[in-house]
Amino acid sequence: MIRDHFRIMVVDLGTGGGAPQILEGRNAVAGGSGLAAMLFEQYGLPGRPWDDPEQPLIFTIGPLTGYYPLMSKTVCAFKSPYHDQYAESHAGGRSALSLRFADFDGLVIRGKAPRPSCLSIGSRHLELKDVHFLWGMDLFKTGKMLRRMYKGAGHRSIWRIGPAGENRSAMACINVDTYRHFGRLGSGAVMGAKNLKGIVVLGDGSFALPEGKDYPKLFAEVHRKMTDTDMMEKYHNYGTPINMAILNGIRALPIRNLQKTTDPDMEGISGETFARDTLLRNAACAGCPVGCIHLGFVRERFMGENRYLYRQVSYDHEPIFAAGAMLHVTNAFSVLTLLDAVEREGLDIMSAGVALAWATEALEKGILSTRETLVPLRFGDARSYQEAVHHLGAGTNDFYRLLAQGTMRAARHHGGEDFACVLGQEMAGYATGEVFFTSQALGLRHSHLDAGGYSYDQKDQEPDVHGAVHFLVQDECARVLLTSMVSCLFARGVYGEQVLADCLRAVGYRELAEQTGTVARSVQKLRWRMRLGTGFDPRSVSIPKRFLEVETWRGRIDAGYLAAIQDAYANAILTIARDEDTPDQPSQ
């Protein structure tokens, strides 16, 4: 049954206890991103460090989770080890549906377990189990053990960390159901700092679907749009790796630590090549008819015998960019092998790939030596990167421990800041131009998903600072509404504001449906208030020199245009956070 309040499970790892709590505010923040920010406002400790045991680790779903296709994501919010500020990361898999079936809109984890532990929750279940024997275990073995320990009746979702999380790497991710991740800004380290190796959500309850004709009719309509349109074609067939060839073709693919933006060798790691040579099957998040998850395979010799083990490895544009193009590894199977190695450590591949690309160039330039890198890193040499990934996850020496805290931190210490490809965090796989660079560098999550700056750059138009910033602010606001529901952003072409309002109305959220515009704007402000309240100053962001040297289809980056957008967007963010109305805000 629809309810206008939130039901949140709040767990204290120190005692192992917890209880569901009722929270008002559904019509103000909807859920997802909005609920996560609201919970951080309530439980977060802005003045204390990210690894203070009392800092919360928050997971939230939205009002439409479980009711419509592609409402499949969970929002994770935390104080990040990367910058010690408020952060958000999103993942799919079975995570959201499990929370829905467990009858929770959110999970707040506080405190620190006395011993390495695994937390399991369900609709009538809460347990903190001692799993000290899993500590130090890689992500694959951990997954195997947790699946055995928590038998999978119903909608079970397993979230786990690898050695990188245990070692508090700012690049540590939380793996979700093997092929999805809370990837960026170090949520895995937050679990590690809490002595939490795994979280298992047992979706062991049920929920009723709305009665009447409106809901099934709308569901069918939304489902048809998801599957009949070019969305299916775009995301199911080749998936996001199709972007590799497109970006390479328009000179907008970051290659070899962003020393170039196009290269004929990229043919070896194009989406078409992956699909032709490596693709085993597609997979999907729970409740998604699109199935954009592409699984390729790697094989390895079984204990030195003449037999082979085959492992399935998920790939997407971003992982291929980071483990392929940035490192100039141009063989699809080598990229998959590298992705497999990164997964084993529980690292975020985008951060790890970009960090190793910087380390390779620093080694070439003599800023680093093999005393630091331990392996002779060379662009194109997948084997050396496989070894380096292990050192990065394990924190083998001072250099890797520092690099694991962020490429720029290592560059500040050793030199080479000019060519550290960092836009708030290690860059995403687009070198489209000034608007994208600004969007990622200043965006709330430092993510390519904060706003579509990469698509704005690809429009053939004259530089327009006001137009670009207006676009970034509006697009962020529209995406915030989606991430408060919490929809997969691939569905943004279907879930416009009107469709979302109709969906809300059809399941009974009538008041919320009437004010989606107001909710989106207030969540946008709330999130920025959390970010600024934990120390972010958008005026202090600097974009490394390497980004000014980039050449795209439009020619060389325009440094003046980039600086002007940065300045104007920083002011727009401050205006949003101050709770003032701004002409850049979309109208209701």
Ligand code: SF4
């Ligand atoms: S389109 Fe892909 S990421 Fe989005 S919900 Fe479906 S399977 Fe998950």
